[in-house]
Amino acid sequence: MSSRIQGRIKGLKDVHLWYNSIAMDIKKIVRKNVMSLTAYQAKEVPCKVKLDANESPYGFPEMYKTLKYLKTNRYPDPEAAALRKAVAKGFGVKPENILQGNGSDELIYYLVTTFGGPVLYPTPTFSMYGIISQALGEKRVEVSLDNDFDLAVGPMLTALRQERPKVIFLSSPNNPTGNCFSSDRILKVLEAASSKAIVVVDEAYQPFASERGFIPLLRDYEHLVIMRTLSKIGLAALRIGFLVGREEIVNEVNKVRLPFNVNALSQTVALSAIEKKGLMSQYVKSVVSERKRLFKELSGIKSIVVYPSEANFILFRVRNSDRVFEALLGRGVLVRNMKGAMEGCLRVTVGTPDENRIFLKALSKAVIEAE
Ligand code: PMP
Numbered sequence: 001m002s003s004r005i006q007g008r009i010k011g012l013k014d015v016h017l018w019y020n021s022i023a024m025d026i027k028k029i030v031r032k033n034v035m036s037l038t039a040y041q042a043k044e045v046p047c048k049v050k051l052d053a054n055e056s057p058y059g060f061p062e063m064y065k066t067l068k069y070l071k072t073n074r075y076p077d078p079e080a081a082a083l084r085k086a087v088a089k090g091f092g093v094k095p096e097n098i099l100q101g102n103g104s105d106e107l108i109y110y111l112v113t114t115f116g117g118p119v120l121y122p123t124p125t126f127s128m129y130g131i132i133s134q135a136l137g138e139k140r141v142e143v144s145l146d147n148d149f150d151l152a153v154g155p156m157l158t159a160l161r162q163e164r165p166k167v168i169f170l171s172s173p174n175n176p177t178g179n180c181f182s183s184d185r186i187l188k189v190l191e192a193a194s195s196k197a198i199v200v201v202d203e204a205y206q207p208f209a210s211e212r213g214f215i216p217l218l219r220d221y222e223h224l225v226i227m228r229t230l231s232k233i234g235l236a237a238l239r240i241g242f243l244v245g246r247e248e249i250v251n252e253v254n255k256v257r258l259p260f261n262v263n264a265l266s267q268t269v270a271l272s273a274i275e276k277k278g279l280m281s282q283y284v285k286s287v288v289s290e291r292k293r294l295f296k297e298l299s300g301i302k303s304i305v306v307y308p309s310e311a312n313f314i315l316f317r318v319r320n321s322d323r324v325f326e327a328l329l330g331r332g333v334l335v336r337n338m339k340g341a342m343e344g345c346l347r348v349t350v351g352t353p354d355e356n357r358i359f360l361k362a363l364s365k366a367v368i369e370a371e
Helices: 002-028 061-069 081-091 104-115 128-135 151-164 183-192 215-217 247-254 264-275 277-299 319-331 355-371
Strands: 100-101 119-123 140-144 169-170 199-204 222-229 241-244 305-307 311-316 345-349
Touching: 061 104, 061 311, 081 100, 081 264, 100 104, 100 247, 104 128, 104 169, 104 199, 104 222, 104 241, 104 247, 104 345, 119 128, 119 151, 140 151, 151 183, 151 264, 169 183, 169 264, 183 199, 215 222, 264 277, 277 305, 277 311, 311 319, 319 345
Parallel strands: 119 140, 119 169, 169 199, 199 222
Antiparallel strands: 100 241, 222 241, 305 311, 311 345
């Protein structure tokens, strides 16, 4: 081997060693709040029936035809003007009241970045409120829900008084419990927060709920913000969420938004899907009616406790939940194991009638197998 090549290899080895030493040191320089953080658990698990992520079983594949005229060499519309206009019309607000996010996850980031902490939320709830607050180094204030999974107003108001949070997240319907919080309790939190904190009602699952949601209350409460997403109604792949609130709030949060956060493909496809409103609400209706059927069937299985749901998923408690989870997966059905957040519970997303049938059949066998 020539000395030149030998020299190069030696050089490469040196680079390798250098990388290793960086990897060793990295722990010393990562911020403490990030070091102790656990990343959001979202893995691709091979399965036949995917009922773990609260997605819609119905998509809009034909919408990709609208991409024909897309200019791939240009940045997307930074303001997502056409999309915000269409969404604003649907919500009965002005486009100035809407801010677009790369999923509502990103909007949670932006809200905490804009207003800071402490961040107050009931538990169990959507894990990203805690993950994002911790990532940004903000104090998390967690208050347990009551035994009916409703807001524990007393402790929430105490936390408000003592901790003085800047942002309060209320997921209603709540993930993973599935219920809506009582409106009067949400109102009590809103009243108590008055102008001291932003109250974010996360309505990711509102399209599946029997209640109307809080958008009409935006007129009465200046510190109220609503979050919506297209992820649960057939467009999870696009990553689009919206914040709805008064213009002054939208303008402040907009300052921390990355310039082109919603890509052109997503904007174009979402706009055409929204224009097909009829189809979207037909899909939602089908999920709601399947949820009712699924709830009834699950209630009929001995040894399972099923919790009522206003969302597109159902939470249930089962003996030997880890074993039931594995037995379901062994039959090709993936649900969410709530271990860590709600011991002994599994969460199943409502699928198509066929998927739900496969799930129910697999579950009745899995509970026996897991005994
Ligand atoms: N809020 C809640 C309550 C959720 O359950 C989820 C998704 N699991 C989100 C927000 C995030 O949705 P998106 O896909 O819009 O980021």
